[in-house]
Amino acid sequence: MKIAIIVREETMMRCSGGGCLNAFFQRIDSFARYAGQNDLELVAFTHNGGDMEKKIATLLKKGVEVVHLSSCIRKKDPNYELIARKLAEYFSVVGYTHGEEHGDTGQTIIFDKVEK
Numbered sequence: 001m002k003i004a005i006i007v008r009e010e011t012m013m014r015c016s017g018g019g020c021l022n023a024f025f026q027r028i029d030s031f032a033r034y035a036g037q038n039d040l041e042l043v044a045f046t047h048n049g050g051d052m053e054k055k056i057a058t059l060l061k062k063g064v065e066v067v068h069l070s071s072c073i074r075k076k077d078p079n080y081e082l083i084a085r086k087l088a089e090y091f092s093v094v095g096y097t098h099g100e101e102h103g104d105t106g107q108t109i110i111f112d113k114v115e116k
């Protein structure tokens with residue numbers, strides 16, 4: 001299964017994504033759900049700035065099924081839910097990457113892809 005990670009644009013100015021990538025490669029935190037799944041591929045790691053429509057089109061072309069929104073989006077982006085709902089039109093969405101499933105700033109969003 002192919003997945004993508006989308007992180008917070010502003011945070012990318014100073015973060016190299018180590019927490020997200022470590023959680024992915026160790027299959028911990030939000031990626032623990034894939035334990036034992038040998039076909040898992042991380043095919044995109046990008047931020048939520050710029051042309052999101054273009055990015056979504058690229059993710060679809062790559063066959064992404066699940067998008068993980070970073071824990072920093074969950075914590076700091078006032079549009080967290082809006083972004084998650086938009087992405088859920090195309091993908092299943094897991095609203096965090098590393099750390100606890102339930103963050104200190106409210107409920108973590110986990111959406112299945114909206115069936116049309």
Ligand code: SF4
Pocket residue numbers: 007008011012015016017018019020021070071072073097098
């Ligand atoms: S979730 Fe953590 S590691 Fe990932 S981009 Fe945000 S601050 Fe960096």
